[in-house]
Amino acid sequence: MNAPLLVPVLVLLLAVGGLMGFRDAPNAVALAVRFRALTPRVALILSALLNAVGVLLGALMLTLGLPLMVAGGTARPEVLALVGVAAAVTLGWGVLAWRFRAPTSTTHALLASLAAAHVASVSALGSGLDPAFENGARWEVAASLLLSPVLAWGLARLTARPVLRLATTGTTVNVQHRARIALAVSTGLIALGHGVQAAVRLLPLAVLAATAAVGTGLPPGTELSAAFVAAAAVLAAAVGIGTLGGAWGIAWTLTERLVILDPLRAAVAAVVPAVLLFAGTMLLHLPLSSTHTGVAGIVGSGQTQSYASVRWGAVARVAVWWVATPLVCGSLAFAAGAVLLPLLG
Template sequence: MTAVLALVLLLTVLLGLVTGFRDAPNAVALPVRFRALSPRIALVMAAVLNTVGTLLGMAMLGAAVAVVGGLDAVAAGALPGLAVALTVALAWGLLLWWLRMPISMTHAVLAAIAAAHLAAHVALGVPLDEAFSRDAHRDVLLSLALSPVLAWGLSRLLTPLVVRLGTTGTTVNVQHRARLALALSSGMTALGHGVQAGQRLAMVWLLAAAGALGAGLPAATDLTRPFAASAVVFAAAVGAGTLGGAWRIGWTLTERLVILDPLRASVAAAVPAVLLFLGSLLLHLPLSSTHTLTASIVGAGQTQTYASVRWPTLARVVAWWLLTPLVCGALAFALGLATLRLLG
């Protein structure tokens, strides 16, 4: 049990690193592209705010669990299944980074964990947690459909108004206001992304702790200090990953999807920032920063008088969005089934 638990915690730290690395462009790509911030300043600011947001997100979920009444043990097989699910999500995220595709790591993780849970049910006869399976499917499906639609609609609605109001004065003043808005939106997006990332990492930690209780960890064990220490480590991993920048994906977001001007880019950057906090605090849904930013960029670009959206590239991006939960779920189920049967 100790070795598998250590492996799961190590994989969770790696998940924090890859999450920060892959999703850094969601906060910094537009302000760097339009020279609102230098690459170094943008990454440092995003790393700091991602770290703070991750701590806040983990604290929020940890406090919610404490209020409800703590953790219940889950059956044997949870820890190996969780290790398989995290491995699949990490491999998928790195593969899509290599392909320059912006996808949601949250959807990859949720789909893989739900599929690994199903594999434990098939291989070991572990009772299905219907509430968890239902919530995982709801979160993936709703956020997959909801976040792009909300972001696209808000961006299409707000961009003409902002352009009309923002183009008063000299060209220099207009550019200055747009870049200031981009810089502020970058910080908000980084903080909101950190909150979302913290909630997902806390969920993985709590699943690991429940699996450890089921594998023999005494029920009276005080998990407060381990959770707090893990929160610090996970937040540092997200921040360190953010400093990596993942400019391969940033190039797709700023150059291959839509042609934007700084003013429209400021709207495209502000909408995801608002939606991330809305998803965390009000809707309690894992709205994807990648999906919201991509859809917001498209919505802002469509308000221009010329054809600015590169539809073939957008179609490829959306196809990878749809494939992410399907492929990660299938791989996690197959590998989880094989692993659990091998371990007995």
Template sequence: MLLGLTLSFVAICGLGVLTGFRDAPNSVALAVRFRSLSPRISLQLTAAMKALGVLFGTTLMTFYAAFFLHPETNGWPGLATTGIAILVTIGWGLLMWWRRIPGSTTHSLISALWGTTIAAHLTVGSDQIEQVVSFVQWELLVGLLISPLIAWAFARLLTRPLLRLGTTGSTVRVQHRARLALAISTSASAFGHGMQTGQRMGILWALVLASAGARELAALPPAQLWACAGAFALATAIGTLGGAWRISWTLTERLVSLDPLRASVAAGTAAAWLFFGTLLLHMPMSSTHMTVASIVGAGQDQTFASVRWGQLARLFLWWLATPAVCLVLSFILASGVLVLA
């Protein structure tokens, strides 16, 4: 059992490294593109803010592990199915990074957990499948469809009045305001994404501990809990310092043509909705979806066709494929493991 706990802990830290690496552009891409911050400073600032967010988010776990638990999957079956969900999430994330696609680690992980949970419940003959399915469907619907639409609408509506306020004064002052807003938004977005990442990693660790017999994460000694949170924060910060510049190019060059002021509106809107969704709605939200939707909303408010709809449609197809692929793959792998266990 100790070996299983160790491997699970390493896998969760690995997911933190990938999350920080692949999602770093959501915070730094616009600030670097419009020279608000240098690449090095932006990555260091983002890594520090994400680490703080992970520490804070681990104590605000709102995606309840109880929905993915069943007494008969304790022990090695539970550790194996949780590990399968993590590995599927990491594999899909690496594929999307290679294809230069900004995607959601949140929704790939939820879908993978959904697949392993359904496999576990079918294997042990549980009657809780409908409850789990309805719960996760709501999470995916809000996170995948509704929240990006809200972010897009707010960015679209706020761009015009904020531009009027921001363009008063000399050109130098206007550029300075835009870059200052981008720098602040970078920090806020990184902290908000860190809170979401901390919640995900905390829930995964709770699942691992529950499989090993500990039913509540809060029952852990405080020193041990903070040590785990610190390790998760460090892993995320290390990954962030790598900076997935392949995805940054997609966000800043392939989707929408922006100027510094519109970029600051987009970054601020995404950061605000990350905070709102995490602290008030208590919902898992995607920093990638928020960022892309806000960029499109802010970029549409121009006198020329700034949005490259073909690239956006391609991106949306990848987003739709994420839940389906992760769910099916994790279900198949978990079913095989549980049958053999």
């Protein structure tokens, strides 16, 4: 199950990177385009460029730990198939959710699939349980799934009214101008954070796949810098190209189906996930989903309006997709792993 599988697994990981760019583009551009802070073309080009830059920045961060990933240890041969199963399930679920215009987290789908496929390998092959896969992925999915929307919702609700009081001085034109500046800046920040998240999720999996293809791990001192830089550049291109697709159906869900916002509340709803995305990536090292925080920020900001603007039926449907993502992806990955791993082994 080693070398012949490496190329298709790496292609699947690149496809997941493109899917991340495609599906996450609305989180960055939807509100800015809706309130005319940026034109659709400019928003997508800016987001694609900053997504690519974010991937390269994330790769730079990972280079510090690259020797630890490849030195000395034994890479289990089933890891290559495990990564392939998780990537395939993530890709299929992401496409399905896009068809239904559902804003879901690709990162949560990937982590749940990895954990479940690993448990399947333990069951099918009798290998020992790796706590880094099972416990780490379970904690990250649970923490970010449950806590990040609550945190974003609370921050948006707390900050919306003070921001409105401070920002509504002056003429209507000046107020709208300030809101549009905040929306444009948040577009860039979210796109940059997306790229970093894509790199720190997918590049370590590519390294794991490569070491598993060798079969016995790489010897200490193995130089992978050139290959790693090339992989980062290709992933950056894939994420950037995927971003240009826009996924406007999901953008329509974010801007029209959940809450009707004014420009200033939209600015609050956009800035909150931008800040949390960087805090999660740089400080907490958790995959705080921009989709989850973005939707929660929109709802929290919308609740500060004097009339009932939140469409709770649409919010509930989105929440069902969020809960279904780790459950369905985990189940599919476990089933696929239980069937495929013994055949490949």
